Amino acid sequence: MTEIQQAAPLLRVNELHVYYGAIHAIKGISLEVYENEIVTLIGANGAGKSTTLNTIAGLLKPRQGTVELNGAVISGLGASKIVPKGLSLCPEGRRIFQQMTVRENLEMGAFTRTPGEIPASLEEMFQRFPRLKEREKQIAGTLSGGEQQMLAMARALMSRPRLLMLDEPSMGLAPILVEQIFDIVKELHDTGVTILLVEQNAQMALAVADRAYVMETGTITMQGPAQELLHNDAVQKAYLGS
Amino acid sequence: MIFLDNLINGLSLGSIYAIIALGYTMVYGIAKMLNFAHGDVIMIGAYIAFCGLQYWGLPPVVAILVAMAVCTLLGVTIEGLAYRPLRQAASLAVLITAIGMSYLLQNIALMIWGANPKSFPRTFINNSILRLGGLSMSSATVFTILTNIVVMVVLNLFISHTKLGKAMRCVSEDRGAAELMGIKVNRTISATFAIGSALAAIAGVLLCSSYPILQPTTGSMPGIKAFTAAVFGGIGSIPGAMLGGVLLGVIEIFGKAYISTELGDALVFAVLIVVLLVKPTGLLGKPVREKV
Numbered sequence: 001m002t003e004i005q006q007a008a009p010l011l012r013v014n015e016l017h018v019y020y021g022a023i024h025a026i027k028g029i030s031l032e033v034y035e036n037e038i039v040t041l042i043g044a045n046g047a048g049k050s051t052t053l054n055t056i057a058g059l060l061k062p063r064q065g066t067v068e069l070n071g072a073v074i075s076g077l078g079a080s081k082i083v084p085k086g087l088s089l090c091p092e093g094r095r096i097f098q099q100m101t102v103r104e105n106l107e108m109g110a111f112t113r114t115p116g117e118i119p120a121s122l123e124e125m126f127q128r129f130p131r132l133k134e135r136e137k138q139i140a141g142t143l144s145g146g147e148q149q150m151l152a153m154a155r156a157l158m159s160r161p162r163l164l165m166l167d168e169p170s171m172g173l174a175p176i177l178v179e180q181i182f183d184i185v186k187e188l189h190d191t192g193v194t195i196l197l198v199e200q201n202a203q204m205a206l207a208v209a210d211r212a213y214v215m216e217t218g219t220i221t222m223q224g225p226a227q228e229l230l231h232n233d234a235v236q237k238a239y240l241g242s
Numbered sequence: 243m244i245f246l247d248n249l250i251n252g253l254s255l256g257s258i259y260a261i262i263a264l265g266y267t268m269v270y271g272i273a274k275m276l277n278f279a280h281g282d283v284i285m286i287g288a289y290i291a292f293c294g295l296q297y298w299g300l301p302p303v304v305a306i307l308v309a310m311a312v313c314t315l316l317g318v319t320i321e322g323l324a325y326r327p328l329r330q331a332a333s334l335a336v337l338i339t340a341i342g343m344s345y346l347l348q349n350i351a352l353m354i355w356g357a358n359p360k361s362f363p364r365t366f367i368n369n370s371i372l373r374l375g376g377l378s379m380s381s382a383t384v385f386t387i388l389t390n391i392v393v394m395v396v397l398n399l400f401i402s403h404t405k406l407g408k409a410m411r412c413v414s415e416d417r418g419a420a421e422l423m424g425i426k427v428n429r430t431i432s433a434t435f436a437i438g439s440a441l442a443a444i445a446g447v448l449l450c451s452s453y454p455i456l457q458p459t460t461g462s463m464p465g466i467k468a469f470t471a472a473v474f475g476g477i478g479s480i481p482g483a484m485l486g487g488v489l490l491g492v493i494e495i496f497g498k499a500y501i502s503t504e505l506g507d508a509l510v511f512a513v514l515i516v517v518l519l520v521k522p523t524g525l526l527g528k529p530v531r532e533k534v
């Protein structure tokens with residue numbers, strides 16, 4: 001236990017069970033994210049990582065268990081009520097609004113904020129992602145994959161989340177872009193954003209994270225400091241291909 | 243001259259179809275359902291305006307506003323009571339519910355206003371004949387075309403510049419992602435029904451100003467044709483509904499004038515079939531993108 005972890009967690013997931021119809025997708029997982037941490041959730045395809053994030057974000061309803069953000073229960077509220085409480089999900093597959101411009105996408109990210117605050121945040125995003133500034137008026141569907149991922153992350157940040165959840169930000173990107181995305185994750189962390197990161201690229205994820213959880217078929221099978229898991233034999237065998 | 247007369251009549255009829263088609267296409271785009279009760283909302287709107295003019299002695303503009311208000315409320319109520327509980331249900335269940343709702347509205351109208359056709363009163367919309375060169379046309383014709391242009395411009399500005407309009411575009415493109423932005427999907431869908439139904443009231447008044455016979459089934463045929471127009475233009479696309487509606491009106495009038503009066507309606511659907519064979523997504527419809 002480090003010092004940070006003795007404070008109350010920013011996010012606490014408690015015995016969460018999620019079903020898709022009759023399929024028991026998440027089988028009672030618990031996890032915590034503390035302020036200023038990067039926590040990663042790794043595991044194979046179909047382990048339930050995205051389902052976990054979607055449930056925390058309120059897109060799916062858990063059948064049992066709770067999600068608390070900063071001590072308040074948010075499970076069951078629905079996504080649109082959770083966003084203003086300071087939690088933002090950058091979803092798998094980016095899901096930017098293809099037919100809107102880059103600027104409009106960013107503005108939609110700030111949907112729940114008062115209009116007066118938006119220009120300053122836009123400026124902040126354009127400074128952090130200069131490429132988006134260049135493409136400001138372009139239709140988002142015409143951006144390259146890497147640019148779309150940056151847009152999706154910037155859009156998620158426009159709500160000023162206390163906790164940013166990233167679902168597979170490196171998916172489908174060339175290695176050089178993957179590195180760029182992870183650099184951005186590190187930068188975001190340095191500016192005080194708390195991050196819960198879901199990745200199939202376990203190597204990269206463990207390298208940037210403080211702590212990690214390993215998921216297998218709906219349960220958490222291992223957890224601990226990211227550096228330890230990075231050198232753990234079982235993790236290496238299963239996820240790092242060595 | 244006869245050609246021009248027919249063209250103007252076609253544009254006018256097409257404008258009515260276009261305004262109705264907007265309701266179909268917006269609801270389809272945003273709620274992903276076909277609201278077959280939409281045609282009957284038009285009929286209710288026309289009856290309310292009729293009552294306002296005939297029984298309550300309201301000035302025409304007030305009667306139209308009352309009809310719009312009632313239809314807005316009606317549309318939102320229908321959505322909330324009948325369609326919202328089926329949001330996760332199979333699309334066939336929603337479709338059948340919409341057909342049921344259509345019959346319910348017709349029968350309610352039958353209960354309240356009876357089966358005898360009512361004659362829609364004359365108002366400023368249709369009480370004069372305008373002459374332009376050798377052309378003479380009812381003021382209703384001109385009024386309908388102008389209203390359509392105003393509706394088109396205002397709706398486009400609304401969709402592209404207002405917060406609610408943008409929220410509608412987001413929900414239309416990706417409901418889940420819209421929710422992640424903090425957009426309240428149910429409220430956005432309600433607003434869509436409200437706008438569509440208010441437009442239906444306008445369409446009802448315009449329809450009965452040109453064709454002044456009002457009965458409980460008044461909305462069904464124009465409703466079906468406007469739905470056809472929406473598919474013709476590319477369902478889900480607002481400019482598509484406009485284009486499809488206007489073209490359909492022109493085709494119908496020309497078909498009736500030059501080919502066969504009896505087959506006019508059939509021609510409309512024949513054109514639809516041909517267009518869908520050549521371009522299945524409709525004139526301005528976008529092919530569905532595969533999600534990567």
